[in-house]
Amino acid sequence: MSDVKRIETPLTQEKLKTLKAGDNVLLSGVIYTGRDAAHKKMVEALEQGLELPFAMKDQVIYFVGPTPAKEGQVIGSAGPTTSGRMDAYSPKLIAQGLTGMIGKGLRSPEVIDAMKEHGAVYFGAIGGAGALIAKRIVSAEVIAYPELGPEAVRRLVVKDFPAIVIIDQEGTNLYESGKARYRTV
Amino acid sequence: MKEIHVDEIISAIRTLCMEANYNLSSDIMTGFQSALKSESSPLGLEVLERLIENADIAHKEQVPMCQDTGMAVLFVEIGQDLHIAGGNLTDALNEGVRQGYEQGFLRKSVVKDPFDRVNTGDNTPAIIHYDIVPGEALRLIVAPKGFGSENMGGLKMCKPSEGLAGAMDFVVDTVDRAGGNPCPPIIVGVGVGGTMEKSTFLAKKALLREVGIHNQDERLANIEKELLERINRLGIGPQGFGGLTTALAVNLEVYPTHIAGMPVSVNIGCHATRHKEITLQGRESK
Numbered sequence: 001m002s003d004v005k006r007i008e009t010p011l012t013q014e015k016l017k018t019l020k021a022g023d024n025v026l027l028s029g030v031i032y033t034g035r036d037a038a039h040k041k042m043v044e045a046l047e048q049g050l051e052l053p054f055a056m057k058d059q060v061i062y063f064v065g066p067t068p069a070k071e072g073q074v075i076g077s078a079g080p081t082t083s084g085r086m087d088a089y090s091p092k093l094i095a096q097g098l099t100g101m102i103g104k105g106l107r108s109p110e111v112i113d114a115m116k117e118h119g120a121v122y123f124g125a126i127g128g129a130g131a132l133i134a135k136r137i138v139s140a141e142v143i144a145y146p147e148l149g150p151e152a153v154r155r156l157v158v159k160d161f162p163a164i165v166i167i168d169q170e171g172t173n174l175y176e177s178g179k180a181r182y183r184t185v
Numbered sequence: 186m187k188e189i190h191v192d193e194i195i196s197a198i199r200t201l202c203m204e205a206n207y208n209l210s211s212d213i214m215t216g217f218q219s220a221l222k223s224e225s226s227p228l229g230l231e232v233l234e235r236l237i238e239n240a241d242i243a244h245k246e247q248v249p250m251c252q253d254t255g256m257a258v259l260f261v262e263i264g265q266d267l268h269i270a271g272g273n274l275t276d277a278l279n280e281g282v283r284q285g286y287e288q289g290f291l292r293k294s295v296v297k298d299p300f301d302r303v304n305t306g307d308n309t310p311a312i313i314h315y316d317i318v319p320g321e322a323l324r325l326i327v328a329p330k331g332f333g334s335e336n337m338g339g340l341k342m343c344k345p346s347e348g349l350a351g352a353m354d355f356v357v358d359t360v361d362r363a364g365g366n367p368c369p370p371i372i373v374g375v376g377v378g379g380t381m382e383k384s385t386f387l388a389k390k391a392l393l394r395e396v397g398i399h400n401q402d403e404r405l406a407n408i409e410k411e412l413l414e415r416i417n418r419l420g421i422g423p424q425g426f427g428g429l430t431t432a433l434a435v436n437l438e439v440y441p442t443h444i445a446g447m448p449v450s451v452n453i454g455c456h457a458t459r460h461k462e463i464t465l466q467g468r469e470s471k
Contacts, residue, residue, distance in 0.1 A: 024231070037302075067252050067292040076290060077249040082333045082366050104333070104424065105366035126232055126424055127333060127368035128457045130252040132239035149304060150252075150292050162235065164228060164426060175364055178427020182226060183420030 006160075010058035011099040013119050021172040023165040025123065031060040031102070031161070033154040035081050038145055039089035042153075046092060053144030053153045056093055060100030060123075065150035066140075067130070075140040075156070077130030080104040083122070087111050094120045102163055106175060116171045123163035124174075136161045187321040187467025188268040191277035194323070197463050198281025201327035202257060203289035205461040206249040209240035212395040213372075213458065216433035220370060220423075229428030233370075236423075236456055250457045254291035255329030257282045257311040258389065264320035267467045275313060283307040294332075314386065321467040328393060328460040334367035334453045340385055343447040352377055352449045353408070357415050359451040360432065365425015368455035372396065373416065373435040376450040378442035388452035391436035393460050400437055409435045423456075 007015060009029030019025070032054055034042065042052055063083050067076030083090075083103030090101060091114035099120045104127035115122065125133060137156050144153040166174045217237050224230050243250040259278055263269075269277075286293055286308035295309065296302040318324075339359040343351050356375055363371075376387025399406035412435040422428020433456070442448065 022228070024228070065252060065292065065294075067249050067254060068290045070248065070290045073248075076292070077243070077252040077254075079252050081253065082336065084366065104368065106364050106425075124365070124424060124426070126235050126239075127365075128251040128455055129235055129239040131243040131246065131248050131250055132235060134248070135242065150294075164424075166426075174427065175425050178226070178228070178422060178425070179364070179420040180427075181420065182422055182427050182429055184418045185415065185420075 009060055011060050012058050013099070016099055016119055016121055016169050019121050019165050019168055021165050021168045021174045021177065025163045025165060027060070027161040027163055028159050029157065031062050031156050031158055033062050033064050033156060035063050035065050035151050036085050037148050037151040038153050039086050041145055043089045043092050046096070052096070054155070057097030058099050060102065061093070061098060062156065063101065063103035073134070075134055075137050078134045078137060079130035080125040080127055083107055090114065094118050107167060112167060112171050112173070115167060115169055119169050121165055121169055122167040124166040125163050133161065186266060186268050186470060188270045188470040189323055189465050189467050190270045191272040191274070193465060194274070194277045194325070195281040195284065197325055197465060198259070198278055198327060199285040199288065201325065201461045201463060202282060202285025202291065202329065205327050205329050205459040206254045206289065206291055207247045208244050209250060209457060210395070210460070212397055213433065213456065214240060216370070216396045220430040220433065224423070224428055224430045226422050226426065226428030228426040229423040229430060232423035232426060233430070249291060251331060252292055253294065253331035253333060254286070255331045255459070256295055257308060258328045258330050259311050259313045260316070260326040260328065260390070260393070261313060262316045262318045262324035264322045264467065265317050266321045267323060268470065270470070278313055279309045279311055282311045283309050323465045323467070324462065325465065326393060326460055326462040331455055334371065334455040337363035337367040338388070338450070338452045340381065340448065340450045342381065343449050345445070345447050347447065349408070352447065353412060355449050356412055356451050357419070360416050360453070361419050363453060364421055367453045369421055369425060370423055370430045370433045370456050372454035372458045373412070373432050374452040374454060375412070375435060375437045377437065377439045377447065379440040379448060381448050383440055384448035384450040385452065387438040387440060388450035391438045392452060392454040392458055394436045396434040405437050405439065409437050412437070
């Protein structure tokens with residue numbers, strides 16, 4: 001099995017430099033959730049000069065909309081959603097200091113350019129492994145947009161959250177290199 | 186004439202919604218296990234192991250495998266000699282979905298209007314496909330469909346001159362473009378022929394077939410095998426991290442079509458492609 005890097009949030013520029021596409025990472029500390037509707041609201045807030053639900057500097061956003069928690073659960077199943085739908089918004093948050101995104105699937109050239117310009121990485125969590133990932137979430141608290149239900153912004157504390165570095169701050173992309181390595185067509 | 190009361194239908198749908206979301210089908214688990222033997226990418230192997238662990242946790246704790254518990258797609262086969270008693274069948278099916286998603290702690294992922302996008306709050310309405318069949322029974326299939334994979338499907342109204350080769354290229358290209366988005370290893374449903382909507386329906390229905398079971402027509406089975414081999418040579422691998430296991434199965438269904446056309450539809454199912462079913466037998470009406 002590949003070596004594992006343990007990373008604590010906040011994700012500073014110094015820590016970013018140690019992360020390369022293809023790295024197997026276990027994240028611990030505070031991360032924030034947000035998906036389609038929350039991203040739309042956050043970017044609208046920025047444009048109106050309003051305060052964001054949390055300061056973006058050195059923070060990590062996890063693209064997720066969990067299932068409702070059963071009694072005794074911290075959170076319901078909580079795997080990543082497709083990141084491409086956040087492409088329209090991510091560059092604006094990266095420009096505010098966001099240094100990490102966790103999701104699944106392809107990103108646009110605009111997002112990758114912003115990551116290279118400001119310093120940010122894109123992690124892949126295992127899509128569909130919602131029950132497993134929920135076990136690595138120690139606490140969850142809605143901090144903004146509760147009216148959005150599963151799409152509300154949550155502050156999560158995670159312990160050994162499994163992720164893979166898909167795109168590093170130099171723009172190296174595991175989706176391209178990994179596919180090329182095993183492609184025989 | 187025999188009959189089934191809507192209360193029995195509501196209860197059955199409620200249970201199927203939960204079971205489909207909590208319990209990975211054994212055919213897919215078998216697919217994971219055999220992929221563990223053939224996959225050579227270290228990250229790919231790790232993904233497969235974690236998916237097996239995820240399915241175990243979901244089953245033991247009776248929680249959803251994936252947070253996208255889907256839009257509820259229902260296939261309903263109604264015996265033509267059966268009477269549905271006590272209410273409207275469509276209402277009963279939707280009530281079953283409502284209760285299943287609420288009581289089963291499943292995510293409500295349906296918006297009432299595609300433009301305004303306000304959540305309906307109970308995961309209804311379901312997508313219901315009715316079929317009238319001989320007999321006095323009611324077959325209910327619940328196939329919750331997540332949209333990470335649904336969004337990556339495609340339809341091409343191929344020209345007949347493109348032939349089988351053109352149809353196969355479209356299927357492989359669609360999977361290639363999808364990359365890691367639909368949560369590979371995927372199940373690829375392919376529908377060819379009929380009209381535009383018939384081909385997409387066939388592609389969706391093809392996802393109900395178990396992994397490892399080929400089309401009974403040997404010619405079509407061979408096309409499935411060739412497509413699977415081509416797709417697994419794309420290198421996408423589990424979760425798109427690179428590897429040999431991009432798809433566990435390609436299921437192809439065909440239908441007669443028009444002299445001027447060859448619709449080809451691809452509906453992609455994620456590694457948690459879900460479907461559970463029950464057949465209710467009608468009772469003598471009192």
